[in-house]
Amino acid sequence: MQTLSRARTHKRKKGSRRRPVRWVKRFLLVSTLTFTSFALIGMIFLFGTKVGEELREWAAGTLLTTQHDYWAPYTFLPEEKLNALRQQIKNPEVINSESEPDKPAMALPTLPQVVDPEPEKPKELIEIEDIYVTKSNYFFRGKIMYIHDPKRVELLITNRKDRGDLLDEFVKKTNAIGIVNASGFHDPDGYGKGAKAYGVVIKDGKILQSYNPKTGETALGITYDGKLVTGSYSAEQLVKMGVRDAMSFRPQLIVNGKNLFADKPAKSWGIQPRTAIGQKEDGTIVFAVIDGRQPSHSIGASMNDMAELLAERGVVTAMAMDGGSSSMMLYKGEAITSTSSPYHRGRYLPNAWAVMAEGVE
Known part of the structure; x- marks a missing residue:
């Protein structure tokens, strides 16, 4: 009986050591799935919606007016849109x-004489x-x-x-x-x-x-x-x-x-x-x-x-x-x-x- 008790106690200790590792694995898996899900949702929003496209245009316009204009192509706008933004910045209307x-x-025109107010x-x-x-x-x-x-x-x-x-x-x-x-x-x-x-x-x-x-x-x-x-x-x-x-x-x-x-x-x-x-x-x-x-x-x-x-x-x-x-x-x-x-x-x-x-x- 004493031997059995020792064996069972030993097994419980071994299981308790593995438990933190399992929790870490589960946390990493959940984190990875969550990140991947948000990334996919973000990609769909930015590249699959009108609002997302407008946000990318805002970002491109902002970058093109800075010293970091070389980052603008990474907004992945069509080249014709990027060129249109460049032209609006380079050649604004001048009067x-x-x-x-x-x-x-x-x-x-001659204006009628007006009495000066106080x-x-x-x-x-x-x-x-x-x-x-x-x-x-x-x-x-x-x-x-x-x-x-x-x-x-x-x-x-x-x-x-x-x-x-x-x-x-x-x-x-x-x-x-x-x-x-x-x-x-x-x-x-x-x-x-x-x-x-x-x-x-x-x-x-x-x-x-x-x-x-x-x-x-x-x-x-x-x-x-x-x-x-x-x-x-x-x-x-x-x-x-x-x-x-x-x-x-x-x-x-x-x-x-x-x-x-x-x-x-x-x-x-x-x-x-x-x-x-x-x-x-x-x-x-x-x-x-x-x-x-x-x-x-x-x-x-x-x-x-x-x-x-x-x-x-x-x-x-x-x-x-x-x-x-x-x-x-x-x-x-x-x-x-x-x-x-x-x-x-x-x-x-x-x-x-x-x-x-x-x-x-």
């Missing part, structure tokens, strides 16, 4: 906001608006800065040769009150140092860099009397038009009150952090920065979102600035937007649009 200097401007209380130089917008499958946050004296807005240029300046460095050098990023720049593999801007650069009426039509960039300038001008102009044309400061990027968002993205597919430019500059009918300059690439804070915005956002606020002329990890806004020396750059102070930049403490005479 000149002003007549060229050698062409007569259209005569404006003068309004003077506005603060700068007002800040918080932005939070939810869409069907994404959301974004950001800031809009309203500058009520357009003559206070200037383009600041880095004076460094080895790299560009951070936005807070521009502020320290000039005592700018508000500031956002401006031009794009040579940026191999995302490690560009922002020393040289793309396209035209004009500062205080002097041409520092002529327009390069091969880049496909569009000019945005501000005249001595504080009016924004945007279009396909050469540096020489802009100077003749009385433009004080100018730079290049793309695309235009609103020209002469027309929303250029009102009938365009939103997915062509993808969803990214965005910066835009615009002007309202009353002369107010508008800086807009939308955060992105931060799932718990803000996904980012499409170009359609930016154009719609500004049009709703009465902006009649607007153009996109460089976006992505360059997008950032400072007010009184402090960042009021959240950069997607790994470095909390943002990126080195060749230039920036700034609100100065004193206006330009």
